[in-house]
Amino acid sequence: MIKAEEYYQALLDKSPEYEGIFYVGVKSTGVFCRPTCPARKPKFENCEFFETAQEALLASFRPCKRCRPLSHPNQVSELVTTLVNAVEANPEKRWKERDFQELSVDESTARRQFKKRFGMTFVEYARARRMGIAMKQIREGDSVIDAQLDAGYESSSGFRDAFSRIMGAAPTRLGQHHSLKASWLDTRLGPMVAVGDEEALYLLEFVDRRGLEREVERLRKCAKLAVLPGITAPIRSIEKELCQYFEGHLKDFKTPLHLLGSPFQKCVWEELQRIPYGETRSYADIAATIGKPSAFRAVANANGANQFAIVIPCHRVINSNGELGGYGGGLPRKKWLINHEKQGI
Ligand SMILES: [Zn+2]
The missing domain is CATH 1.10.10.10 (Winged helix-like DNA-binding domain superfamily/Winged helix DNA-binding domain)
Structure with missing residues (x-):
């Protein structure tokens, strides 16, 4: 559990002993900072606390230019700075080998240095930033849940585009058989994402749910599988069952679930x-x-x-x-x- 009050006090005090313990996302500006950031401190209600930089990125915050939260704990190498700046210049880019060559950066050195500094590879960093942005676009286009409930929901292609950008990472070594499929489902209560393989459903969640990108990332890691746009039998099944549920004709869901948890x-x-x-x-x-x-x-x-x-x-x-x-x-x-x-x- 995140200890919001404790972290907020540490933020006001600029306590160096909290360096690396938490990061703060500032909702009013969209940046995330370290506890000791010299910038003016945000109001408590505008703060969202994270225990890793990756979580802050996944929640669509960008790194603060003043305290440079990705430079913790010491000064980072020029190579890392170059790459972080390159991502910020074009955050929606998908990185390929030749992109590294263009920046005169050795891919395996980049991977090693990122992992050591931030506990994630450069590609994971770039993906986290990209996913965060795509999710933000989805939410901004879809902020009025009450209005949807009144008017029924009409999906727009903009949401779907952003969704494909999140889910669309092509598998590298793994074939199509070893991936989970993700589908967009329009429901009475707004769009949902369903993820499954041919055996079971792995995830069913409202697209605008806070933390959905973290859930998808966790799923990717726990299941050790890529998540690609597509449809499977359990996804078809849940789509049909949800329809019946919303019509009031279904009380127990029969679609098999794959539970990942303690x-x-x-x-x-x-x-x-x-x-x-x-x-x-x-x-x-x-x-x-x-x-x-x-x-x-x-x-x-x-x-x-x-x-x-x-x-x-x-x-x-x-x-x-x-x-x-x-x-x-x-x-x-x-x-x-x-x-x-x-x-x-
Ligand atoms: Zn800052």
């Missing part, structure tokens, strides 16, 4: 699937049911880490006092889903 998370997700359609439970209820009554915070975290919106019904979990609690896809959607199911029973 044993505790899986246990919570299985329990969520036992909450009947049209009913709600509290985090404390779930903790008690799995035999760990004091673990309701951990339950809430597992709930938030759910990778299958609607299908694993984390929207059916609310606060003990009856308030809605949180929802990764946004509270208007949670409210809508709960009401929709109440009408269907």
